[in-house]
Amino acid sequence: MTNALIQIADVAKSYRRGQETLSIFDRLNLTIPHGDFVAIMGPSGSGKTTLLNMLGGLDRPSGGAITFDGKQIENLSESKLSSWRAANVGFIFQFYNLMPTLTAAKNVELPLLLTRLGSGERNRRVQTALEIVGLSERKDHKPKELSGGQQQRVAIARALVADPKLLLADEPTGDLDRTTATEILEMLQLLNKDLGKTIVMVTHDPAAAKYAKRELHLDKGEFEERVS
């Protein structure tokens, strides 16, 4: 499939716990095309977050291959993986994980500090990202001065600002009320449709999964696909 952004081929993941080897999944296969919005669901312990971590280069598979935009990533060195993440992946976490001492704008600017952009261009991009998430007027506020929904929007702006191809969201609405969760999910949908971002979202919430183009259920090391 030439349009594939991510290809997972025969990926296995196991952990050693004492003498025991615990297999999370074995020979997992998945293709995610450019511009897809995939929701991954499944029971606790099924390996959703582990898979997300491997897609983001935070964890390595025990076997198999992960290809991103035609390039295998599972064997890259730590420093190359860091550079690759900085250029290609934006992360959105359940608990936002903003830097408490930095303002919203400075939090959003963080990924740009890894680029060679000058401060003027960085500021312009930060402003654009904050405008996309509707928070440009709160750019000088620190995280504790923002609501949960606003903090998550800042986190989305941070994930977006370096213009990555892939957004990885781990339970992005898990800590939000329904109304705010809906706003965030609509925003992700918008980023997928209007900006063409490929999004992989892990969620427990079937209502959240409905916002994705397709839902994948991971259970006992296998995917079951349902088209939304």
Next chain:
Amino acid sequence: MKDLALAFSGLARKKLRTALLIFAVFIAFLIYAVLGAFSASLDAATGSSASSNRLVVSNRINFTEVLPIAYVNRVANVPNVTDVSYSMWFGGYYQEERNFLIAFAVEPASYARMFSDLNIPADQVQRFSTQRDCMLAGRTDADRWGWNLGDRIPVSSNIWRQTDGANTWPVEVCAIAEGGEELPGAGVYINYEYFDEARAFANDTVGNIHIQTAGAEYNDQVIQDVDALFQNSPAETETVTEAAFNAAFIDQQGNLGLIILGVTGAAFVTILLIVGNAMSGAIRERTGEIAVMKTIGFPSARIARIVVGETLLIACIGGLIGLIVAWLIIELGGAVLAAFSPFFATLTLSPQLLATAVALMALLGLITGAIPAWNAMRVNVVTAFRRI
């Protein structure tokens, strides 16, 4: 600049902790700078004014014991001794006992000749040598007490009494030693004869005999010859180089160099442990934030650099404040304390001391940041997120 801003933001996370760490470093550098200045001035006082071909003869018991003045001529006849003078500690003060003076009764002509580095105008040397109640004042003392040539002043002793019970020798300031860069021109000198004739006890004795040799290469032989000359006499001698004598004089206060090194070293080791421990704790608290930075794409080495940047900032901010306050203490306090001893007027933060302080700041920052930086590099993102 990007990383510096992040290092500053890390410090802003717990302002009180950062302030206390900076305060701890400030104390260490304050102690270092003040004691360092003290030590440097002490070294200058003992070393720089010491000529390599000058020797000092004292009583073997210790330098507070006296020697018969008759020894002076016998010492003068020792081979390779080119000049001889003598002095007696006067224990002087001006008007009130708290106005302490470094005062000696000396044989004027030979003393001025031997200590030409005191830098006395020739006509004043002449007056000092011929006028019995003439006092030679160092420029530092003259300025401090507002003495001018021709002023008649009382110089009192807290050791010596005259036969009538008085302890004041009226003198005229008729010579001023300008001193030099290395010899600050402190101290006052009165005529030995004028002093000795009036004192009630220990007449015809001197505290020290000063010898000038034909050259430093003759020092060892002259020392041997002089001490041999008075062996088994009631007042045996101990002859040493002037530098050794000055150092021994200072060492009567204890080994100041060792004390200063000990105090400064203890302060630094303590600060090292405090800052290192606090920063390790700070990094543990920020495991989640470090994991996020790694997730975003910050390489481990760059995160380590930011952590070390934080400890360097603490060391530099605290250290610089310490140096500034030390400078204020030395400049302002030194001027006040100079009233008690001109030594304090010589206190200064030398460029060498400042350069060492800056190097110590860098070293302190690097050492205290090393373990926290290593811990930050080792943060495993997956494990860290599981704990959040």
